Every structure is written in structure tokens, then in C-alpha cells.
Amino acid sequence: AAFDMVIRNGRIATASDTFHADIGIRGGKIVALAQRLGPGLDEIDAAGRWVLPGGIDAHCHLDQPTGDASVMADDFLTGTRSAACGGTTTVIPFAAQQKGGTLEDAVADYHRRASGKACIDYAFHLIVADATPHTVQKELPDLIRRGYTSFKIYMTYESLKLDDRQILDVLALARSEGAMTMVHAENSDCIAWLTDYLLERGMKAPRYHGTSRPAVAEREATHRAISLAEFLDTPVLIVHVSGAEAADQIRQAQTRGLRVYAETCPQYLFLTAADLDRHGFEGAKCICSPPPRDAGSQQAIWDGLDNGTFQVFSSDHAPFRYEDAQGKKVAGEEADFSRIPNGIPGLETRLPLLFSEGVLKGRIDIHKFVALTSTGPARIYGLYPRKGSISVGADADIVIWDTGLRRTIHNDALHHNVDYTPYEGRRVTAWPAVTLLRGKRVFDNGAFLGQAGDGQFLPCEKPALAQPRPGRAGRSPWLE
Numbered sequence: 001a002a003f004d005m006v007i008r009n010g011r012i013a014t015a016s017d018t019f020h021a022d023i024g025i026r027g028g029k030i031v032a033l034a035q036r037l038g039p040g041l042d043e044i045d046a047a048g049r050w051v052l053p054g055g056i057d058a059h060c061h062l063d064q065p066t067g068d069a070s071v072m073a074d075d076f077l078t079g080t081r082s083a084a085c086g087g088t089t090t091v092i093p094f095a096a097q098q099k100g101g102t103l104e105d106a107v108a109d110y111h112r113r114a115s116g117k118a119c120i121d122y123a124f125h126l127i128v129a130d131a132t133p134h135t136v137q138k139e140l141p142d143l144i145r146r147g148y149t150s151f152k153i154y155m156t157y158e159s160l161k162l163d164d165r166q167i168l169d170v171l172a173l174a175r176s177e178g179a180m181t182m183v184h185a186e187n188s189d190c191i192a193w194l195t196d197y198l199l200e201r202g203m204k205a206p207r208y209h210g211t212s213r214p215a216v217a218e219r220e221a222t223h224r225a226i227s228l229a230e231f232l233d234t235p236v237l238i239v240h241v242s243g244a245e246a247a248d249q250i251r252q253a254q255t256r257g258l259r260v261y262a263e264t265c266p267q268y269l270f271l272t273a274a275d276l277d278r279h280g281f282e283g284a285k286c287i288c289s290p291p292p293r294d295a296g297s298q299q300a301i302w303d304g305l306d307n308g309t310f311q312v313f314s315s316d317h318a319p320f321r322y323e324d325a326q327g328k329k330v331a332g333e334e335a336d337f338s339r340i341p342n343g344i345p346g347l348e349t350r351l352p353l354l355f356s357e358g359v360l361k362g363r364i365d366i367h368k369f370v371a372l373t374s375t376g377p378a379r380i381y382g383l384y385p386r387k388g389s390i391s392v393g394a395d396a397d398i399v400i401w402d403t404g405l406r407r408t409i410h411n412d413a414l415h416h417n418v419d420y421t422p423y424e425g426r427r428v429t430a431w432p433a434v435t436l437l438r439g440k441r442v443f444d445n446g447a448f449l450g451q452a453g454d455g456q457f458l459p460c461e462k463p464a465l466a467q468p469r470p471g472r473a474g475r476s477p478w479l480e
């Protein structure tokens with residue numbers, strides 16, 4: 001046979017095109033796109049179904065030490081298994097530096113955590129939590145050259161946050177080395193002040209997590225992050241944007257021609273503050289930062305997905321269990337909101353939710369779906385064109401979609417190791433029928449078929465989108 005695998009008669013969509021063709025796969029790569037290809041050792045008939053590039057989840061937390069007593073429920077096996085079953089073939093989790101530790105140690109540690117376990121391909125973003133001269137001037141340049149070309153910095157969380165001066169140091173280094181800086185933008189002091197205020201008055205239920213992190217705190221930090229990046233004339237990417245306030249800052253900067261990029265997540269489309277007020281302590285299942293807001297914010301995020309404000313749609317999967325094996329709340333019975341770990345699971349439900357509510361309800365078109373969930377993240381983080389498209393020479397990471405389904409999300413049917421999904425009981429109308437990783441079935445007809453250790457580490461290239469704007473070099477005289 002000419003091919004290891006042929007996918008026949010599918011309706012293929014990329015970020016820009018739709019076409020009917022057979023896909024010929026050999027050696028894990030797409031080697032032919034044409035009508036009526038010759039035989040393959042294995043064949044899939046995709047007639048009448050969408051055939052899309054595998055999802056890239058460019059923001060998820062797997063097996064990440066937290067700095068307090070909480071423990072992440074998903075390691076690289078259960079996390080990537082869950083991702084594959086939801087149509088994702090590449091994840092980009094974080095290798096997080098500890099304060100007082102080095103990035104090199106973090107990277108070595110995360111490779112140990114991932115290798116032999118990951119079932120799909122993975123790259124790493126770095127988290128720069130201790131911006132010492134050694135880390136910024138020595139470690140970052142070395143690591144960027146070795147394929148870690150993006151890093152996240154935090155403006156909030158005691159154990160992670162950088163001050164403005166440190167943020168400038170990191171942005172300047174990103175500029176000179178051509179790396180992408182991602183920013184968690186929330187004003188730390190506003191949140192700490194309001195948290196104390198609420199707790200002193202006995203307001204400790206999960207819903208007050210939302211109260212303690214208002215949109216103005218996110219808007220201010222987003223504006224500041226953009227300003228610091230503009231000051232150094234370097235690109236920046238704002239992660240997990242929750243609503244209109246921050247999105248407007250980003251949109252205005254983009255309109256002024258700045259290279260400001262943005263990511264949003266399912267929780268800002270499908271949850272609101274009311275979900276943090278679910279009966280009993282259940283609201284704890286929807287605690288994440290920034291918090292879900294209101295219906296108007298959800299609409300603003302849909303608008304931003306459609307109008308190009310956002311380039312990346314990720315899960316921000318942060319897997320913490322709700323109860324332990326004895327049925328005790330992991331955060332502590334009736335723990336105050338400030339002690340509940342931030343983050344919700346979402347690797348497996350990210351694509352089905354966006355396909356169902358976005359594409360099939362006409363809020364975004366199929367090309368936007370591919371751009372946001374695969375091509376955009378691949379380009380922005382230096383994985384394109386190996387990942388992120390259906391084209392000759394690319395890895396054969398492909399998802400064949402079933403649509404027109406009537407399915408209800410139940411945690412029992414998901415493949416992660418978290419004991420809940422915030423989307424329990426929600427209807428979806430689309431789910432992957434088959435997920436291929438480099439030509440191999442990792443999910444087919446409801447069954448996980450992947451193998452621990454089959455996922456490969458992906459060194460990332462310096463993203464073209466991380467370069468300062470054309471013709472701008474030299475406009476900041478103190479830099480050149």
C-alpha cells in the first residue's frame with residue numbers, strides 16, 4: 001500500500017480553506033492531499049464529517065507543584081489521556097520555577113514528570129517566578145535556544161508574582177531573544193485588600209472569590225502589562241481574559257497597531273458568577289482566576305472570538321479534586337474562598353463545547369474554530385507548520401468530528417482524574433469520533449486507544465509573532 005492510513009471523503013477545514021479530499025498518511029506525516037488516493041494499510045471513511053487539525057491546548061497545568069498543601073489530580077498520563085478523548089493532540093503545560101529555585105531545575109523536573117507518561121505531544125511554557133539576574137540573563141537565553149520559547153509571568157499570587165521592574169526585565173529579554181511573554185493580569189494589591197475586607201466581615205463562601213477579584217482589577221493589570229510591553233516595543237500575550245473590560249484594553253492596543261495577543265477559555269463563555277453561588281459548597285467547583293463574570297461578559301468574549309481580538313482558546317485546565325476518597329472536601333469543610341485552590345478542569349470538554357455552542361450555533365465559523373484551537377496557538381508558540389494545520393508535511397494530528405449528537409456531559413464519562421466537571425449536565429452536539437496522533441488512533445468510537453509514553457516532546461521555534469513590529473527596531477533608542 002502507498003500509505004499507512006488514508007482518511008477518505010472528509011470535509012477538511014483549515015484556518016482558511018474548506019475542501020473535500022482524501023488524506024494520505026505515511027510515517028506519522030501527512031504526505032498527500034488529493035482526490036481518490038491509492039490504498040492505505042488502514043482506512044477511515046469520513047464522508048459527511050468534518051476533518052480538522054488536532055487541537056492544541058496551549059494553556060494547561062499538569063502535575064504542577066502548588067506551593068501549598070493542594071495537589072494536582074492530573075499527571076501527564078491522565079491529563080493527556082483526557083485531552084486526546086476530547087480531540088486535543090498537543091498540550092503546552094507549564095514548567096514552573098520555584099521562588100529560590102532555578103528554571104533549569106524546573107525544566108529537568110517536568111521532563112521527568114512527562115516522559116514515559118504523556119500520551120500526546122507536548123511542549124513547555126516556562127513560568128518565571130523568580131526573575132533574578134541569573135534566571136533572566138543566563139537561564140532564559142539558554143532555554144529559549146533549546147526550544148522553550150514562551151514564558152508566563154504573574155502579576156498576582158504571592159508565590160509567583162513579579163513587580164513592574166521585574167516584568168520589564170523579562171520583557172526586555174523576550175524582546176532581545178525573540179520569545180513570547182504571557183501575562184496573568186490581575187492587580188494583586190486590590191485583590192489582597194478586598195480579600196481581607198471580605199474575610200474580616202465573615203464573607204467567606206465560594207461566591208466571594210468572584211467578589212474579591214473584580215473586573216477593574218483585571219482591567220488595570222491588563223492595561224499595565226500592555227503599557228510595559230509598549231514601553232519596550234515588544235509583543236505580549238494576555239492569558240485567560242474574562243470579559244469586556246480587559247478585552248477592550250486589548251482591542252484598543254491592537255487597533256493602535258501594537259502586537260498584543262490574547263487568550264480566553266471555556267469558563268468565560270459557559271460559566272458566570274452565579275455558578276460560584278451553587279448550593280452548599282458546590283460553587284467551589286467553579287473557582288478560577290480571573291473569575292467567571294456575567295452574561296454581558298460572556299457575550300463580549302464571543303464577540304472577541306469572532307472579531308479577532310483573541311488568537312488562542314485554551315482550557316487553563318487546573319485539576320484539583322473536590323472531595324477525597326473519604327468524601328471530605330479537599331479544601332477543608334466550608335473553607336473560606338481564599339483557601340480553595342484556583343482552577344477548574346477542562347482539557348476534554350474544551351473543543352466539544354466550542355464546536356457545539358460556537359460553530360453549530362453560528363457564533364463562529366469553522367475556520368475561526370480551527371484558528372483559535374489549533375493554528376493560532378501553533379503559530380504564536382512556534383510549533384507551526386509541524387502542528388496546527390492539515391497540509392502536506394505536517395504531523396498527521398487529525399480529528400474527525402461527529403456532529404448532530406444529543407449528548408450530556410457527565411464527569412463519569414470523562415478521562416481525567418478530577419472528581420467533577422463544572423459542566424456536569426450541559427448538552428453538547430459535537431464530539432470527536434476519531435482522534436489521530438501522528439497517524440495513530442488515540443481515540444476512536446468512545447474508547448481511549450493511546451499509550452503512555454507515545455507523546456513526544458516538541459521543542460518550539462522562536463515565534464515570528466514574538467518579533468517587534470517590522471521597521472520598529474531602533475525606535476526605542478535605549479534598546480538598540
Ligand code: URP
Pocket residue numbers: 061184240287288289290316318342343344
Ligand atoms: O485559576 C486559575 N486560572 N488557575 C490556574 C493558574 C493560572 O493562573 O492560570
Ligand code: ZN
Pocket residue numbers: 184239240289
Ligand atoms: Zn493564570
Ligand code: ZN
Pocket residue numbers: 059060061316317318
Ligand atoms: Zn493557568
Ligand code: ZN
Pocket residue numbers: 409410411412424425
Ligand atoms: Zn453525571
